[in-house]
Amino acid sequence: MRTFQVFVFPFLFLVLLRFAPILGQAESFERGNTADLPAAEAYASWTQFAVPDTQTPAIDQDGCLNYALAKMAVRYNLPVDGVDGLTDSYTYYTTFVHQLLSPELVKTDHIAEVYSEFLVLTEFDDFSGTISERIQQAYTYCAQTGSGNDWGYILQMTTTSGSDHYVLVDTVDTTEQRLYLLDSGSLYASYLGDTETTTRGYCLQRIYAYHFQKVLGDLDDDFRLTQKDALLLWKNREATPCSVGDANHDGMLNLADVVYLAQYVAYFAGAQTKLPFFIDAVPEETIAVPESQEFFAAFSSFSQWNGKIFQKQIRILQ
Structure with missing residues (x-):
């Protein structure tokens, strides 16, 4: 029995040591790109992973949705325990995800519940027709609902690979009639309908419209910190x-x-x-x-x- 233990226990230890990184991947994120910059500086383009997957933008489970919600939190200076807009973006993002998001919860709804003092959520998903027709419907909805700073929009789409993808709308441009994007998990798309979004087959499924009531530190009521x-x-x-x-x-x-x-x-x-x-x-x-x-x-x-x-x-x- 002693001989068996002497052989088996070291063997099990080596197996666990070999596979420990794999077992821990679901709860960890690899530093990369803009990870060490303040969240307020990195939010427009951050991708925390050293090698982003350019084929399937959802780098981790719901990764691009996590990014879109985290970027919205930075943009509107939403309070997150232990971090703020000056925290490095890696720490901000991982804290935000682990503290506020969970696969067991509907993340878009949960954020609205947690921050009910700051915002109200309205969902719109009555899209139909071709990709270009859906793009026009999305622009029309955002422009008519509210193109001011007090409205934040997250777009849910599918890609050519069939995966879900989420982006934060940066600007509702009523002059060019475009929705400019902060494309979470990818650094390529500029506005909805540009070459990259059409090449990647971004087909709009739903809009999450967040109407903001206040932004901490916003004294002139323009819903931006300036x-x-x-x-x-x-x-x-x-x-x-x-x-x-x-x-x-x-x-x-x-x-x-x-x-x-x-x-x-x-x-x-x-x-x-x-x-x-x-x-x-x-x-x-x-x-x-x-x-x-x-x-x-x-x-x-x-x-x-x-x-x-x-x-x-x-x-x-x-």
């Missing part, structure tokens, strides 16, 4: 409700929220090395007030930014 919001929060932080101005989701309204907005906007606009955010200058002696110390301390905690350069650009308002 430098104007950072400036308004800086000027009006004492009169702004926490439920509106808590941009970094920490349950408090303070100067750290202004810092978050300034960084988010710069990353989101692709301006990593410069800050598109300025405040009217006042005399230098006003800088040394406690508020400014708190502000610069919070700002300096983000290692990717140069606090000294920022201090030259911003002045405390009287």
Whole structure:
């Protein structure tokens, strides 16, 4: 018996060691491409996997739907425990998926339930006819439902391989009459009906239309985080409700929220090395007030930014 154990146990250990990576694949994601960039910078094009599958866009089970929902969460600054738009996109995506999405749940519905304070879901799936006819029906539906920033659309389609594919609509362009896309899991499609979407046989099946009620940190009510919001929060932080101005989701309204907005906007606009955010200058002696110390301390905690350069650009308002 002892001889059997001596032989079998090491053998089983080697087998488990050999197949452990395979057994763990369902719960893990491989870093790649834009994984280390902030989510606010990477959201428009991120693919977390080192070698994306260009034939079947659903890289993991419902992978492209996961991406579309995660990108929508970044775009509208939805609160996710433990991460935000400045978190690296790999950590943001995996946290979002593991925390909020499950194969046992209808993901599109569950997101609407979790974020009922922020959005309302409407589904539309009355499509018929050829691919081009469905494209026109989709544009008409989005343009008539709402082409403003307060509407977010996720398109569900099938591909030539028969798999489901999901994309987030970036813009409802009423001039060109097109739906511009953030094509989750693929970096090729630009708008619905372009060469890549037709080549890949994207046939529209359903639209998930999310009507947003508010965006944390959005002070001018345009449902986008811009430098104007950072400036308004800086000027009006004492009169702004926490439920509106808590941009970094920490349950408090303070100067750290202004810092978050300034960084988010710069990353989101692709301006990593410069800050598109300025405040009217006042005399230098006003800088040394406690508020400014708190502000610069919070700002300096983000290692990717140069606090000294920022201090030259911003002045405390009287």
